[in-house]
Amino acid sequence: MSDYFVHDSACVDEGAVIGRNTKIWHFCHICNGAVIGDACSFGQNDFVGGNVVIGSNVKVQNNVSIYGGTVIEDDVFLGPSCVLTNVTNPRSQVNRHSLYEETRIRRGATIGANATIVCGITIGRYAFISAGAVVVKDVPDYALIMGCPGRHKGWMSRHGHILKNPDIDGIMTCPESGLRYQEEEGRLRCLDLDEETPLPESMRVGSVAYDTWKTRDQGA
Secondary structure, three states: OOOOEEOOOOEEOOOOEEOOOOEEOOOOEEOOOOEEOOOOEEOOOOEEOOOOEEOOOOEEOOOOEEOOOEEEOOOOEEOOOOEEOOOOOOEOOEOOHHHOOOEEEOOOOEEOOOOEEOOOOEEOOOOEEOOOOEEOOOEOOOEEEEOOOOEEEEEEOOOOOEOOOOOOOOEEEOOOOOOEEEEEOOEEEEOOOOOOOOOOHHHOOOOOOHHHHHHHHOOO
8 A cells, every 4th residue: 555645537657756645636647757755745637757856845736747857856836837848949850858958946946827947947945936937047045036037026035925124234034934034145045044954843834824914014
């Protein structure tokens, strides 16, 4: 008996490696050679190709295809119908299966609904790609990316809040968690947790709804 869940309508090829407590829902296809970590969730109609590596606690929403050459680290969120590519210059008549380019999505990043990630780039830790954005180059840790092509519009905290109003030392504080962040030479780092350290259990349950935070942040 497996220690993960697969819906009766899903197809998991022999040779796929799937971690404990992972859930694979309706009409998904997981290909031979895919490696998936623990406690992941795949919504309806997802595809995971061979030669894909996915970490633990990754949430993949409906209608997402993850093609060979993609590496997804722990705690990543892939929004509905986002697009991940693996060849820069595809042609139907030219076989480029041996030329797949690695796309890496690092720990804690969020890819919004219908966003497109051009292959061969790295999305930094805890970066936030907004819905519908088209990302064509590397994204630094904690960056908020919006538009087509995607542009750097600000910084996001681990809890998904825009960081604003730095103090005299340039330190910005997340309104939900209280974690402090500081920008140095165009990069952001968290002062209270290492980027490779998972959130403490006490911080994993949201405590500020978006509307509440927005009202408070605007001083209404």
